[in-house]
Amino acid sequence: MSERMPMIEMRNVSKHFGSVIALSGISMEVYAGEVMCLLGDNGAGKSTLIKTLSGVHQPTHGELLLGGEPTRFKSPAYALDAGIATVFQDLAMIPLMSITRNFFMGREPTVGWGPTKRIDWKYADRIAKQEMAKIGIDVRDPSQPVGTLSGGERQCVAIARAVYFGAKVLILDEPTSALGVKQASVVLRYIAKARADGLAVIFITHNVHHAFPVADAFTLLSRGGSLGTFRKEETTREEVLNMMAGGAELESLDAELAEFQRSDSERKTDAGDSDASGTRLAAGQ
Amino acid sequence: MKSNPSPQADAAEPQDERIQKVSFWKKALSRPEFGALAGTVLVLAFFIVASSGTGMFTPAGILNFLEVAAQLGIIATAASLLMIGGEFDLSIGSMIGLAGILIAIPAVEYGWPLWAAILLAFCCAALVGWINGNLVNKTGLPSFIVTLGFLFILRGMAIGVSRLLTGRTQVGGVHDHIPGDWFAALFSGEVATGLFAWMASQGWIATNFAGNPVVTGIPVSIVWWLALTALATWVLLCTPYGNWIFASGGDANAARNSGVPVHRVKISLFMFTAFSATIFACLQVMDTGSADTIRGLLKELEAIIAVVIGGALLTGGYGSAIGAALGALIFGLVQMGIFYTGVNTDWFQVFLGVMLLVAVLFNNFMRKKAMEAK
Numbered sequence: 001m002s003e004r005m006p007m008i009e010m011r012n013v014s015k016h017f018g019s020v021i022a023l024s025g026i027s028m029e030v031y032a033g034e035v036m037c038l039l040g041d042n043g044a045g046k047s048t049l050i051k052t053l054s055g056v057h058q059p060t061h062g063e064l065l066l067g068g069e070p071t072r073f074k075s076p077a078y079a080l081d082a083g084i085a086t087v088f089q090d091l092a093m094i095p096l097m098s099i100t101r102n103f104f105m106g107r108e109p110t111v112g113w114g115p116t117k118r119i120d121w122k123y124a125d126r127i128a129k130q131e132m133a134k135i136g137i138d139v140r141d142p143s144q145p146v147g148t149l150s151g152g153e154r155q156c157v158a159i160a161r162a163v164y165f166g167a168k169v170l171i172l173d174e175p176t177s178a179l180g181v182k183q184a185s186v187v188l189r190y191i192a193k194a195r196a197d198g199l200a201v202i203f204i205t206h207n208v209h210h211a212f213p214v215a216d217a218f219t220l221l222s223r224g225g226s227l228g229t230f231r232k233e234e235t236t237r238e239e240v241l242n243m244m245a246g247g248a249e250l251e252s253l254d255a256e257l258a259e260f261q262r263s264d265s266e267r268k269t270d271a272g273d274s275d276a277s278g279t280r281l282a283a284g285q
Numbered sequence: 286m287k288s289n290p291s292p293q294a295d296a297a298e299p300q301d302e303r304i305q306k307v308s309f310w311k312k313a314l315s316r317p318e319f320g321a322l323a324g325t326v327l328v329l330a331f332f333i334v335a336s337s338g339t340g341m342f343t344p345a346g347i348l349n350f351l352e353v354a355a356q357l358g359i360i361a362t363a364a365s366l367l368m369i370g371g372e373f374d375l376s377i378g379s380m381i382g383l384a385g386i387l388i389a390i391p392a393v394e395y396g397w398p399l400w401a402a403i404l405l406a407f408c409c410a411a412l413v414g415w416i417n418g419n420l421v422n423k424t425g426l427p428s429f430i431v432t433l434g435f436l437f438i439l440r441g442m443a444i445g446v447s448r449l450l451t452g453r454t455q456v457g458g459v460h461d462h463i464p465g466d467w468f469a470a471l472f473s474g475e476v477a478t479g480l481f482a483w484m485a486s487q488g489w490i491a492t493n494f495a496g497n498p499v500v501t502g503i504p505v506s507i508v509w510w511l512a513l514t515a516l517a518t519w520v521l522l523c524t525p526y527g528n529w530i531f532a533s534g535g536d537a538n539a540a541r542n543s544g545v546p547v548h549r550v551k552i553s554l555f556m557f558t559a560f561s562a563t564i565f566a567c568l569q570v571m572d573t574g575s576a577d578t579i580r581g582l583l584k585e586l587e588a589i590i591a592v593v594i595g596g597a598l599l600t601g602g603y604g605s606a607i608g609a610a611l612g613a614l615i616f617g618l619v620q621m622g623i624f625y626t627g628v629n630t631d632w633f634q635v636f637l638g639v640m641l642l643v644a645v646l647f648n649n650f651m652r653k654k655a656m657e658a659k
Contacts, residue, residue, distance in 0.1 A: 077544065092542040094535030096603045096652075105532050106544035108525035118523040198639075 005068050007032045007200035008053070008084070008169050013062035015048055022048040025062070026226045030169065035191060036229075039240070046204050049221065050171050053202070054086035076097040084169035089174055092157045095147030099139055102146050103128040104160050113170030131160045135190045152183025156190055162173075163194060170194055171202045176210045178221040188214050208241045231242050271276035305310035314654065317596030320609030320647045324594065324640070325618070326613050332622040341625040344490050344500040348507075354617030355510035356565060358610050360584060361591035362513045363561035365609035368592050369521070369553045371534030371601030372421060372428035374558040377588055379439035380413060381581025384566035386447045389456035389576035399459075400468030403567055410563040413439065414556030421555070422548045428555075436585065443578040472509075473566070473571035475502025506568045512612070513561070517606035530554065534601025590637065591616055594644040596651075603652070615640070 006029035015023040023045045040046050051057045051193050053064070055073030063070050068080055072077040076086070093102050104124050111120040128142040135156050146154060155175050160168055172191070176184040184207075191238040194201055205211050208234070211218065220227035220243050227243065287450030294596055332341060341344050360377050367374055387406040391397035396403075417435060421428045447454050463469045478501050484490050485498030492498050521527040532540035535545045541547050562581065570576050597604025619640070623633050 059347065076427055076542065080544070088542070090539065092531055092536075092539040094539055094602060096598070097531050101528055101531060105528060108528055110525060118519075119525055119528065121523075 004028060004031055006065070007066075007067060008202075009065040010053070011063050011065065013049075013052060013064065014057045015057055016054055016060045021222055023052065023059075024224050026221075028226070028229060030200045032168070033195055033198045034198050034216040035195050035203050035214050037215035037218045038202060038221065039206075039208070039211065039218055039243075043223070044221040046221055046225040047173070048224075048235070050086060050173055050202065050204060053079070053100035053169075054171055056218055083166060084161035084171065085169070086171040087155070087158045087162055087173065087175060089177075089251055091154060093146050093154055093158060097147055098143045098156060099132070099146055099149070100124045100128040100142045103131070103142075103157060103164075105163060127164070131164050132157065135160055135193065136186070150183055152179050152186045154182075155179070155187050159187070159190055159194070163197070163199065167199060169200045169202065171204075173204050174206070175203070177206060185209055208237060212237050212240065213265045293456065314651060316605070317603055317648070318611060319596065320506035320603045320644060320651055321595045321608045321611035321615065322501070323645065325615055328615050328618050328622070332618060336622055336625040339625045339627075341622060346585050346625065348500055348504065350617040350621035351614075352504050352617075353530060353620055354610075354614045355504070355590055356568065356617075357584070357587055357616050358510040358613035359506070359513055359565050359568075360558070360561045360588045361595070361609040361613045362510075362517045362606050363554075363558040364585075364588040365592040365595060365597055365604055366517055366530060367558050367597060368522070368589070368597045368599070369534050369601060369604040370482050370530045370554045371537060372551060373432060373589070374417065375429065375432040375440050375585045376413065376417065376435035377558055377562045378581040378584035378586075379436050379443065380559050380562035381450055381566045381569070381584055382578050383439045383443040383446075384410060384563040385570050385580050386443045386456065386502070388567065388570050389459050390447065390450055393456055393458050394451055397468040399462045399498050403468050403472070406563050406566065407539060407560065407655055411556050414559035417559070418552030418555035419550075422551060424558070430450075440550035440578070454578040455575060456577075457575040459570055459576070461569060470506060470634050472567040473505060475504055476508055478502035496535070506572075509564060509568065510613070513564075514606050514610040517609075521606055531602055534603075536602070561587040587616065590641050593641060593648075596644075596648050598648075598652070612644075 008030050010026055010028045013023060014021065014024045026045075026049060028036065038046055038049065041266070048057065052059050055076045055078055058072060064072065071082065073082070073084075077144075079086070092105075094105070097105070100121070104119075109120045109123055109127075110117050111123075113116055125142045129139050131140045133141075137153055146157065149157065154172055159170070159172065159175070175187050175191075179187065188210060191201055191203060195214070196218075203211065203215065212232075215232055217229055217231050218240055219229045230240070337341070341350070360381075363373060364377065385408040387409055388399070388402045391402040391405060392399050413435065417428070419431055420426070420431045424431070446456055447456065481490065481498045481500055481502050485492045490498055490500060519588065521530065529540065529545045529547075529550045532543070532545045533550045538545050562584075563586070566576075566580070569580060592604065592609045593599065594612035594615060595605060595608025595610070616637070619636055619647055620633055623630055623636070
């Protein structure tokens with residue numbers, strides 16, 4: 001850890017929903033050109049954390065620092081303006097609309113003025129195609145509907161859009177969870193590229209095999225609290241996996257499964273016996 | 286594409302070949318209005334054969350069915366934008382009735398200049414559209430329910446206001462007020478009358494005993510129809526606002542997250558449908574010289590039929606204004622065609638219903654194909 005200024009920093013952030021403490025005392029620093037992996041089980045507070053970062057929720061306690069300046073986002077639009085782009089799981093993509101229309105949704109480039117003001121489709125198509133080419137996806141026709149793209153490609157359009165519109169901090173909510181191996185690798189390559197371009201990336205995932213290759217640091221969440229942040233060089237894949245799933249729990253799960261298997265096979269032999277007796281009865285009648 | 290000198294050009298080569306397979310034909314097929322275009326050609330061909338010799342395709346006959354199509358087309362255009370934006374407006378028909386009353390009563394009973402009465406109708410339409418849109422936005426109720434409410438509210442208001450002020454539900458005598466009114470002139474009469482007189486003098490179109498052309502000009506409603514369709518198409522395809530309409534209807538939440546002002550888009554679309562109903566009412570009142578509280582009955586459903594035949598998706602986010610215009614054209618063709626061919630007009634509605642179902646099935650099929658076009 002150097003003396004660099006974190007791009008985004010959370011200091012002791014808590015979020016309460018009524019009596020429920022969704023986040024308690026989370027501190028996290030993400031630097032430019034780094035990928036912070038956010039790991040945690042369901043209900044650990046990952047979603048609340050990213051929603052707090054992206055302006056959907058406001059923290060109950062603690063502060064959020066952007067480039068060293070304390071900030072508060074009234075709404076996602078303010079966060080977006082400040083350069084924090086969040087790619088949620090639903091991607092904010094509309095399948096029936098073309099790639100270009102989706103790419104520039106809400107921020108259409110125009111030419112002309114007054115009543116002749118219109119979308120510059122030539123420019124828009126070119127940029128959409130070019131931005132997709134940058135991440136290694138050759139869009140044959142940017143006017144084809146997004147619905148014709150694969151899940152990984154769609155994810156990439158969403159990320160490319162965020163990057164193109166000047167994101168400094170990129171928050172990705174489970175970008176690889178619904179993807180096959182090949183598609184996931186496309187997204188991971190892009191995450192690595194975004195990092196190389198100097199973005200601060202916060203990457204939420206369940207999958208340690210996706211997390212490990214691209215991450216620089218891991219923050220583990222459990223039941224609303226942080227189990228700590230670990231640099232990649234301080235830890236190993238197995239350690240992360242253990243912490244993430246709760247190693248002890250996995251071990252006990254192993255034991256339980258073995259138990260199930262044993263009783264299962266016992267039951268099968270029992271069932272075989274009773275079947276046989278049933279046949280005997282039928283035959284007797 | 287191939288002129289792209291990037292280092293990836295080589296790698297992209299095999300994929301570039303795949304683009305060749307997306308033929309012009311397939312592109313045309315994936316346009317929302319394709320089904321309506323095919324339908325129009327079919328219906329047109331059918332009636333050209335079936336009604337040969339009946340005068341359906343003389344200039345007068347053509348203007349006849351175009352006028353029917355134009356009236357419906359005006360409201361269908363607005364309804365198509367709204368449906369692409371993800372909402373319905375069932376209050377269009379009632380708005381037509383109310384707007385007619387709002388034009389006729391002040392002009393005939395209170396001596397308002399016609400332009401002021403028309404302006405009043407447009408202001409009320411703006412208010413109705415604004416209320417519709419805000420109710421849908423604020424309550425989150427389906428627009429089907431909200432505007433169904435307004436279907437009855439507006440119809441009831443038309444009858445109530447008219448009975449209260451005049452004691453009748455019909456108001457006549459508007460014709461006397463049209464001459465010299467600059468605003469009313471926009472909604473009455475014909476255009477290109479000089480052109481038709483000239484064509485008659487050249488012997489290109491039929492003339493009556495006095496030497497005047499049988500067809501004296503293009504009714505102004507057809508001009509309104511074509512202009513509104515062109516405007517709506519331009520807005521949808523070429524402007525940011527058009528992109529917002531698609532986005533709002535495709536997925537309002539996704540649109541909002543991307544910075545699209547979904548609420549404003551929807552309110553403006555509801556206002557536009559109310560406006561289109563008022564334009565319809567203006568044309569009708571100027572044409573017939575009277576207003577009637579039951580005018581526009583079922584027009585909202587006819588508009589929806591035209592829009593759906595035109596390839597729009599009922600759930601929003603997909604459709605076209607040209608498709609809606611073609612849907613209206615099919616509607617006009619069939620309505621007048623049945624009359625010309627001598628089929629009992631009772632069967633018109635049966636045909637309409639069947640056509641709606643066929644159009645929806647066809648459009649569903651085509652959309653699936655478009656999504657597979659990978």
